[in-house]
Amino acid sequence: MLCIASCGPWTGDHHWGSTAIEKASGESVKLDCHFSLAPLDSGPLDIEWSLLVSDQQKEIILYSGDRAYEDYLPSMKGRVHFNSADPKNGDASINLTGLKSSDTGTYQCKVKKAPGIANRKMQLTVMVRPSKPQCYVEGQSEEGKDVVLKCRSAEGTNPVKYTWEKTTDNQLLPASAVLDLMGTMNVKNASASASGTYRCTAKNRVGTEECILTLRVMPPSNKAGIIAGAVIGVLLALILIAIILFCCCRARNKKKYEKETSYEIREDVPPPKSRVSTARSFTSVGSQRSSLGSMSPSNLHEYALKPQYDKIPSDEYERPPSHAPLPPPGKMAGPNLSRMGAIPVMIPAQNRDGSIV
Template identity: 25%
Template sequence: MFQLLLSIYTACPVYPWLGGVWSWEAVVVKSSVFARSGSSAELSCSYSTHAAQGFTLEWRYAAPGSPAFQAKRVLYYNGHLYWVDSWESRMALVQNPPTSGVASVKILSVQPSDAGLYICDVTNPNDWSGSGQGLVNLTVLVPPSVPDCQLSGSTYMGNDVTLTCKSSQGVPAPIYSWSREKGAAPLPPTSMVEDQRSGSLMLTNLTAAFTGTYTCRASNDLGEAACNGDTAAVVGGVLMGVFLVVLLIMAVVIYLCCCYRKRAHQHTEKNELRWV
């Protein structure tokens, strides 16, 4: 019974969350690889079978979100090395030829488009127990790109508006923070709702105190980038609200003046008729 349980255990894979190394039978890989954009990244893969006649090594790649069975061939070795598409200029074998237990490859200059799942497939017809696959997930770390700042909502006094900030690139996902220019009077905390994950800043019940420059910063472990909100629209909206109020008051005053003059004129005409 003990020997049976032991054989079942050793045949099972070692999962990534148990130590970062994934193995299926005789193939062992490092399951998760992180590399900064522009740097090199080594995708580790080793095997224990002895390379003989018919031995083949294949690397395949699947973009993020694609299932493993749709992975496309990158490299194929069966006595001769074959690269697919443009991978030869960007990838190299760590051991060439890969016939001494090391099937690792190195990406020379990692780009964000290289992120995804890589499959190391070793096949030896003379030793099927030494054949197998290993899966490597490559994450490309990217500093935040310059975010896009936008404003939504009608910027009149008393209204609510939302400033949004979003970077098109950034791994890990950026954290967003909003700030005003130095020296600006602080706004009531109850008038601002900020979401650092989505990059939104809601301003409620606009008044003249909200005028100014709003800056959004997107940051992660690799760097930060910033953009300014469309504060002119906020300022213009608030001033437009004040302007409209002034116009309304002026219109009422003009109307009352016209009414007064008209009544005065009518009163004068009546007095003249009576005199005649």
């Protein structure tokens, strides 16, 4: 009868008891399967390895007709090989490299050589070692408040155990520290003595990783002062913005006014009257003489008192000096009249009743 050595107790249906194996991801494992033949076992030798997952059997490697057939399962291609170059000598063990979590399952080794047949099952669990955990502080680290320290690994097969320890000062955790299984440490009513360096360790059955965290518990912040400072800062900023806007508007208005003024049409100052020529002056004087000659004494008196605004002095005639005294009204001397161009006229004498003498 065919026998598989180191199989544990023999069962009535020629199935040997199973064993459990735990390995870490990335490692290699050897699945043992040694057999011995009975004298009556004279048929061809067949060795078959399969993976049983969710009641499904998937062949992963086969030996038949003195030849090995590998790469049956795509997910294990290039990672599974017979341990012996000639399995028919009694060593049907296989080596599985680069283990993955998907390799977890029940493996079966079946050896057939007619009329004998035997098989062996073994449970392989591929565990993922914890990844390097991330350590951080959640919330504000102030005195009098609860400080929460977190430690978490992104990968790792459960159960993963987390532990905290202080590596500075007296290396003792704060008396008010509370730890849970998920890697959280809550320091109640934290004080300055809780400051220091802490180490968190993540561990499962196949590996260990750790991280370091430095905690600084600060004095309570002056929130009132911070708020007042923020308000003052906002007010100053608003005032500065208002000043800038005022200056910009003023400069814009000034520029607009200067632009409008530059295009304004201005009225020219009238030019001074030109001086009358000498010929015109003589003509005017002559006309004045003729007019004076026809004036009566009463008209002559009014003419002497009337301001001469329409006369423009020429180069040959000069105005009388401003300090020269004017003759009394109604009595103008002959030389003065002659100087003004008047012609003497003889006026008949009249008596009181108006008769000519």
